[in-house]
Amino acid sequence: MxxxxxxxxxxxxxxxxxxxxxxxxxxxxxxxxxxxxxxxxxxxxxxxxxxAGQGERNAADISFAKGMIPHHQQAVEMAELAETRSRSAEVKKLAAEIKKAQGPEIKTLSGWLTAWGEEVPEERESGEHAGHSMSGMMTPEEMDRLERSSGRAFDTAFLELMVKHHEGAVEMARTEQSDGAYRPAKDMAGDIVTSQSAEITRMKKLLGEN
Structure with a gap:
């Protein structure tokens, strides 16, 4: 066993x-x-x-909004100068269009930042803002020179400076298109690239005629 x-x-x-x-x-x-x-x-x-479908914001979206607000504010300020200093009907018309387009975008960008719990850049004063170091932004000296000019001299300076300003905005917008995640911001960036590129072409033509 x-x-x-x-x-x-x-x-x-x-x-x-x-x-x-x-x-x-x-x-x-x-x-x-x-x-x-x-x-x-x-x-x-x-x-x-x-x-993901709603488009969560990322660092690029926040940077785009915070940078584009002072950039647009300066463009609006430049456009307002054209109302009384320009002698060209075409320049005045362009300036009015810039102000009409970028004013509402400033409000939209500010609304996004507020909703995201981010600080909204303060209103610019006399062209002096930390944002002048961004691409295409005018220096305080350039803004002072523009403000002191009038007539044909103003028109030439305005167009030259605004071309530079728009080129900076287009560069910022293209960065948002490639790096951003928030769909409404990317859509706005696309609109900026399209509209401001067309305005650059238009301003360069006016400079050739001026």
């Missing part, structure tokens, strides 16, 4: 070990599967997908 018991015990032990291995594998598989589902949920859950 002893000779028969040992193989039986060995077989039982092997069977028990095999059962334990299956149980452990099942548990391990369950954990791996759970981790996999958890990871999947983090990237593809309905909530995440919905947020």
């Amino acid at each position: 002893t000779a028969h018991r040992s193989p039986i015990r060995r077989a039982a032990a092997v069977a028990a070990a095999a059962t334990a291995a299956v149980v452990l594998a099942a548990c391990g598989g369950g954990n791996d599967s759970s981790a996999g589902h958890d990871g999947h949920a983090k990237t593809s859950s309905p909530t995440a997908s919905a947020a």
Whole structure:
């Protein structure tokens, strides 16, 4: 009987070990599967997908809004100078169009920043703002020179400076198009590229005629 018991015990032990291995594998598989589902949920859950669809803002969107506000404010200030200093009907018309387009965009950009809990740049005063270091922004000296000019001299200075200003805005907008995530901001950037590129062409033509 002893000779028969040992193989039986060995077989039982092997069977028990095999059962334990299956149980452990099942548990391990369950954990791996759970981790996999958890990871999947983090990237593809309905909530995440919905947020992506709405266009969560990123650092580029915030930078675009904070930079474009003072950029637009300066353009509006320059356009307002044209109302009383320009002698060209075409320059006055262009300036009015710039003011009409960029004023509402300033409000929209400010609204985004407020909704995102970000600080809205303060209203510029006399052309002096930290934003003058941004692409295309006029220096305080350039703004003073423009303000002191009138007639044909103003028109030439206005067009030259506004071409530079628009080129800076187009550059900023293209950065938003490539790096931004918030769809409304990217759409605005596209509009800026289209409209201001057309205005640059128009202003260069006026400079040739001036």
